[in-house]
Amino acid sequence: MEVMKMHHSTAFLLPSIPLEPLTYALVVLNQRLPRFTPLLWNHCLAAKLRVCADGGANRLYDEMPQFFSQQDPLHIRHRYKPDVIKGDMDSIREEVLNFYAKLGCDAIDESNDQDTTDLHKCISHISNLTPDVEKSNLCVLVTGALGGRFDHEAGNINVICRFSSMRIILLSDDCLIQVLPKTHHHQIHIQSSVVGPHCGLIPIGMPSKKSTTTGLKWNLTDTEMKFGGLVSTSNIVTGDTVTVQSDSDLLWTISIKSGNHDVTAEPIPQHEITR
Numbered sequence: 001m002e003v004m005k006m007h008h009s010t011a012f013l014l015p016s017i018p019l020e021p022l023t024y025a026l027v028v029l030n031q032r033l034p035r036f037t038p039l040l041w042n043h044c045l046a047a048k049l050r051v052c053a054d055g056g057a058n059r060l061y062d063e064m065p066q067f068f069s070q071q072d073p074l075h076i077r078h079r080y081k082p083d084v085i086k087g088d089m090d091s092i093r094e095e096v097l098n099f100y101a102k103l104g105c106d107a108i109d110e111s112n113d114q115d116t117t118d119l120h121k122c123i124s125h126i127s128n129l130t131p132d133v134e135k136s137n138l139c140v141l142v143t144g145a146l147g148g149r150f151d152h153e154a155g156n157i158n159v160i161c162r163f164s165s166m167r168i169i170l171l172s173d174d175c176l177i178q179v180l181p182k183t184h185h186h187q188i189h190i191q192s193s194v195v196g197p198h199c200g201l202i203p204i205g206m207p208s209k210k211s212t213t214t215g216l217k218w219n220l221t222d223t224e225m226k227f228g229g230l231v232s233t234s235n236i237v238t239g240d241t242v243t244v245q246s247d248s249d250l251l252w253t254i255s256i257k258s259g260n261h262d263v264t265a266e267p268i269p270q271h272e273i274t275r
């Protein structure tokens, strides 16, 4: 039986509306907002699924106005209002909770659950709200997931492994991480104006016996990878497309370029794109 192909793109880092059949949801975690957060927010308009994980709401409240220093902070906070705030609510400030509650934002307190992280709670919520037929077209972007405390970082990676059938992309200012499930052959389209060239492929949870790639400076050919043995770090993308197939789930990571394009720009409507 032929293995299905899965396509991946980072078009969500570009200001034009991504030309792909995906809808986007956003989860804001409690770390400094990446500089391209307003852009991601705009890409998520259609799904109406912009979720703050507990203290992530403080970040939205405090830091979103800093991207628009010429504008009234109150105006910006009204424009960038989350649909849901979810978590154990031990980090969100009261004034922030009250502010967004007054604007009609749904605040869901799950302080009774001290066994799953706030990100886990947010992804469960998005998963439950998304009908199965729409799940394969949904891509969840998670800001502030990398860097900072290593226990949180490991917890965030664990969440994308637990929900490996969903497309979830962990983001920081510097790089992104996603799971490439073993069930598919992967075709990764490299938008070289915004990502690369540094990248990595990392087995997670268990060794991968056989992985094969194209489009990298150091390709794998039925190569074994495991912690304590070989993992592919500091690799380099060489072209527009990277392909990956493996007998186990792998983490794919690629650097995000610092770039200076205006990430606060409103998206360009699709009918106005002339190329």
Ligand SMILES: Nc1ncnc2c1ncn2[C@@H]1O[C@H](COP(=O)(O)OP(=O)(O)OP(=O)(O)O)[C@@H](O)[C@H]1O
Binding pocket: 029, 030, 031, 053, 054, 055, 056, 087, 088, 090, 091, 092, 117, 118, 119, 144, 145, 146, 147, 148, 149, 150, 152, 153, 155, 156
């Ligand atoms: N330093 C960090 N590095 C990576 N992710 C983080 C970091 N801080 C917070 N997060 C993410 O943001 C989410 C919400 O953060 P928040 O500070 O509200 O969590 P928390 O459960 O109160 O954390 P803790 O009680 O362990 O400090 C976390 O579940 C985690 O996914």
Ligand SMILES: Cc1ncc(C[n+]2csc(CCO)c2C)c(N)n1
Binding pocket: 088, 113, 114, 115, 116, 117, 118
């Ligand atoms: C073995 C084990 N280790 C740590 C925690 C603590 N913990 C894990 S997720 C979470 C919620 C954070 O918002 C907390 C407190 C636990 N329950 N079980």
